[in-house]
Amino acid sequence: MNLEELEKQVTLQEDIQEIEHLQKLYGYYFDNGMYQEVIDLFSENTESVEITDHGVFRGKEGLIKMYGGMIGMPRPGWMFFEVMQSQGVIEVAPDGKTATGRWYTPSFECRPFGGTKKQTWQFGVYDNEYIKENGKWYFKKLHWNLTYWTSFERGFLKVPRLSDTPFPHADAPATAYHPYPSGYHVPYPFKHPVTGE
């Protein structure tokens, strides 16, 4: 192997590492309601953000529309979203400029529900895209697919989702919202590593 080939291989490993960090940082900012920090992780050329059935928010403007209203909004201590960014599979494009990532997210939550509060379990799958600009990785597209959103007490078999939550100010309705028990599989961004299919 010559130096140039080696450099390419090292860059690929660095890219995967940085993208994993980016996704986990997103999670750690999201946990604490740090929405400005979340917005800053996205490229100026962001394509879209789509979370559960909230709908599609397009471009950096859509992103700000989605998260911007929540910046600095005080949150009672009991309201929380612990989203565990787990099991990244990151694939960097051969040109090293874009990448895809699939992740699992088990999460614990507590949030208001009508006049009361509810503790809930959530599970979902990210199907995200990243872009490298000026040597740094950013989110280009974020899509979180809900598997279940259930009450702590009753579980996903009895209550797969607590309610529907479309956002009236979305740019377009959700493209894929098929919670448990639909049997829906979030499409894989990657090919099978052995068969290539």
Next chain:
Amino acid sequence: MNLEELEKQVQLQEDIQEIEHLQRTYGYYFDNNMWAEILDLFSDNAESVEIVDHGVFYGKKGVERVYVDMIGGKGRGPSPTWMQFIVMQIGAVIDVSPDGKTAKGRWQTWLCEAKPYGAYPRQEWLHGYYENKYVKEDGRWKFSLLHWNNTFCSPFEDGWMNLPLMGWMPAPDADAPPTAFHPYPSGYHVPYHYKHPITGE
């Protein structure tokens, strides 16, 4: 890029990888009450260990006291098999210092536990964050500081909203009281060791 620069970059990737393994290995030993093995994952120059509200234990001696004597229950004999501490080490963000000799890591943890409460076994869910420090000595990464901050410790049956904390567990022989123990629903944020990668703030 010349060979020396490339070597540095490879070194950084190796360091991150080794530290991730170190932390997960800690978890896999913790699962199985392998306290002597855990002790050996710490540097002889370890700064401190702080777990939930047990308090701060300084130095390698403190590491031994907290794991071997206290959590491991030295002299208590083997734990019953129903007792378990499964600690899932999730979400590593490892930052190695520019000189490659020390590092910091943030993790989160999801735990499934069963342990005695008075005369009764209880099953519980826990969540928490690590903000740890690591040191490279003789080419190997070790823990230099471990701090695990508990978000909640709740009965399986009731959940974090109804019972965020199963009980206080200060250790009488700790060297100092806990520095940051603010479980749910305090809204406390465990401080980040890193700057925002884009804004640098």
